[in-house]
Amino acid sequence: AAGVIQSPRHLIKEKRETATxxxxxxxxxxxxxxxxxxxxxxxxxxxxxxxxxxxxxxxxPDRFSAQQFSDYHSELNMSSLELGDSALYFCASTLPGGxxxxxxxxxxxxxxxxx
Amino acid sequence: xxxxxxxxxxxxxxxxxxxxLRCNYSSSVSVYLFWYVQYPNQGLQLxxxxxxGSTLVKGINGxxxxxxxxxxSFHLRKPSVHISDTAEYFCAVRPFGNEKLTFGTGxxxxxxx
Numbered sequence: 001a002a003g004v005i006q007s008p009r010h011l012i013k014e015k016r017e018t019a020t021x022x023x024x025x026x027x028x029x030x031x032x033x034x035x036x037x038x039x040x041x042x043x044x045x046x047x048x049x050x051x052x053x054x055x056x057x058x059x060x061p062d063r064f065s066a067q068q069f070s071d072y073h074s075e076l077n078m079s080s081l082e083l084g085d086s087a088l089y090f091c092a093s094t095l096p097g098g099x100x101x102x103x104x105x106x107x108x109x110x111x112x113x114x115x
Numbered sequence: 116x117x118x119x120x121x122x123x124x125x126x127x128x129x130x131x132x133x134x135x136l137r138c139n140y141s142s143s144v145s146v147y148l149f150w151y152v153q154y155p156n157q158g159l160q161l162x163x164x165x166x167x168g169s170t171l172v173k174g175i176n177g178x179x180x181x182x183x184x185x186x187x188s189f190h191l192r193k194p195s196v197h198i199s200d201t202a203e204y205f206c207a208v209r210p211f212g213n214e215k216l217t218f219g220t221g222x223x224x225x226x227x228x
Contacts, residue, residue, distance in 0.1 A: 033215070041220070042205060042219060042220045043218050045217070048215065104216065108158040109158050
């Protein structure tokens with residue numbers, strides 16, 4: 001079965017650089033969620049999109065922005081990177097309808113390392 | 116706001132022994148409850164979920180969990196563990212009418228041969 005695809009899987013950047021993370025949801029899934037998992041920490045919700053509109057926002061820094069495109073893929077743009085941004089970034093997607101009850105299917109994550 | 120407490124950060128268990136991973140939550144509204152497993156260098160995989168109905172829910176890989184509303188707990192159990200169960204386990208809640216998951220800090224389950 002198709003899964004959530006994230007690219008790249010690994011990314012190394014220097015401080016103050018920018019990074020773009022991509023997420024391709026499971027076909028027919030219209031909702032995308034982004035989570036950040038710092039080293040040894042639990043995943044923290046960043047932001048979500050439903051039908052290309054932002055649906056909820058968590059603890060996402062102002063330096064980060066995200067959007068969902070017409071094909072439902074999503075991109076997380078991160079600017080002025082800081083050492084503390086080093087983390088595993090997960091994307092998850094959900095089937096349409098009854099989103100709060102539906103399972104969020106997680107991708108394998110993008111490991112971002114900021115040097 | 117919601118919070119999830121996983122009291123044990125690490126749990127070592129001998130192979131074929133039973134295991135219980137504890138999860139307690141706090142919320143001012145009703146919530147849905149989930150357990151996710153994360154194998155090394157992999158994403159999160161849903162083990163089981165409680166949405167409504169029977170408080171005992173069965174998931175994949177022989178795991179089950181029981182929702183106890185009065186104790187605000189959702190402990191995960193398996194009667195006999197295998198080496199392949201070595202992973203990080205996260206309890207999570209999602210409030211009614213909201214989509215975002217709030218995770219606990221995770222429990223690292225280590226199986227001893």
